[in-house]
Amino acid sequence: MNVKPATAKISSLALKHNLRIIKEKAPHSKIIAVVKANAYGHGVVFVSRAVEQMVDCFAVARLQEALALRSHGITKPILLLEGFFNDKDLPVMAVNNIETVVHNREQLEALKQANPPLPVKVWLKIDTGMHRLGVSLDEADEFYRELKELPQVHPQLGFVSHFSRADELDSDYTEKQLSRFLSATAGKQGERTIAASGGILFWPQAHLDLIRPGIIMYGISPTDTVGAEFGLIPVMNLTSSLIAVRNHKKGEPVGYGGIWRAPQDTKIGVVAIGYGDGYPRDVPEGTPVYLNGRIVPIVGRVSMDMLTVDLGADSQDRVGDEAILWGKELPIETVAKYSGILSYELITKLTPRVLTEYVD
């Protein structure tokens, strides 16, 4: 017997392909590759190494993520999307070429008090309508002037904002945010970036100097469509194996709570993946799994280490056969639709128990 447990197979060819698609969509913009949260669960070191030559900068959300990249030999600039959390981080950032967003007065004051060995590159975050982080449109001039005067700050400032509704194609909110961003930065020196995946795909006028692709780099759509519609290829194939194929009698339940009963005699497949691996527990009956060239439905409750699928009475499936939970044959967007859990969340919730295999 040779049965493989839950494994995320990660393709560098798919990553590079997706970056080529992104470059075609925004040929005049530099690329900040967003690799926060362990590269959306794909493995931050592998992903960053695979794409480093194709991008201009990386972005993460925590200093510890940036330092992990440095310790693995990544040399391109790295931007902290929420800026620094502690004054003590500034010298570490300065010597490691880690750039920071400044989105509030507290960060600006910390910069004034700091004495980093080298100037830190700063991106002023402007709130254009997300109303989560960023200085208000009224404050932008004042922050710009103060930052410009600080010897602690690299003379080339940048400007960042973020769309809240870029996936809503019939809303005028994105246009509104873009025009606020353009007027708040008009006449100021520095590169500008506002578009993440939704902005890149749907709002070409928002590409500006730099784009910030996250989810589309991994081949996943930021909306309820599938990535393939934009020519993207899923970077992750999440697989596991059948560890049992069992005859099952009509009317008998399966799993905790006995929530499903077989409408006729069938075979039940047990797949070695569960919520302990990060596969969501709360998926409805019928959520698809890909197995031996077809879709089979999940039946019964997902448990910590396993889930059960209805293979049908004629099943030829055998212990050890590979099941695909999401990937090329079964888009994660489809699983998202069934489960009501966003692809972004599905992909970042995998636990360390899932093995990672880097293919090609």
Ligand SMILES: *Cc1c(COP(=O)(O)O)cnc(C)c1O
């Ligand atoms: C996460 C993030 C991105 C990437 O978003 P996607 O929708 O995954 O492309 C870009 N910019 C900021 C500020 C982010 O927090």
